[in-house]
Amino acid sequence: MAEPSERRTDGGGMCGAIRYEAVGEPMVVAHCHCDSCRRHTGAPLVTLVSFEASQVRFTEGSRKIYASSPGVGRAFCGDCGTTLTWESEQRGQSLIEFHIGTLDEPDALPPSLQVFHGERLAWFDTADCLPRYREGRHGTDPYRHTPAELAGLG
Ligand SMILES: [Zn+2]
Structure with a gap:
């Protein structure tokens, strides 16, 4: 069995009343463009x-x-009023996803993909x-833009 990751992710809201920590590697870091x-x-x-959810503990508030x-x-x-999470218990899996701006060190976890790109704002x-x-990232193949295509998107 692999050694458990030592990564620890700390975060909380703007006023500090709510604090959390997560232990181990996240499953994914993703931009979400969905309307919700x-x-x-x-x-x-x-x-x-x-x-x-088992990786996460709310330590304050x-x-x-x-x-x-x-x-x-x-x-x-x-x-x-700080926006903290998207949480789901579906298909036997319990997930807690944190909005990256609530992490103490958001630069440590760059995104690797984008979901609901079809709902993005046109601009x-x-x-x-x-x-x-x-x-979502299950069920359909992703597409990519090359830098040249991106330049032409504007
Ligand atoms: Zn979304």
Whole structure:
């Protein structure tokens, strides 16, 4: 069996009432362009760091969870309003995904792909060649833009 990862990811909201830690490697770090993430945060897209719920511990405070759709909750700090998570218990898997801006060291975990690219705002894209999935990352093949294509997108 592989040695467990020593990585530790700490984070929390703006006011500090809610703090969390996650132990081990995240499953994926992804930009999400879906309409629900946009609505929850008010931002044109979000970047989420995905962990198994068993890797995560909330060390301070208790988050408020808004049930945004069946099996999906979106958490925030009830004091300062910081958007904290996307959470799901579906298909026997329990996931907690943190909005990357709540990490203490977001630079440590760069994204590797983009999901729900088909729902992105028409005026927004990122200048990278990461694989882009029209919807979620399961079930369909991603597509990529080359730098030259990206230059032509504007
Ligand atoms: Zn989303």
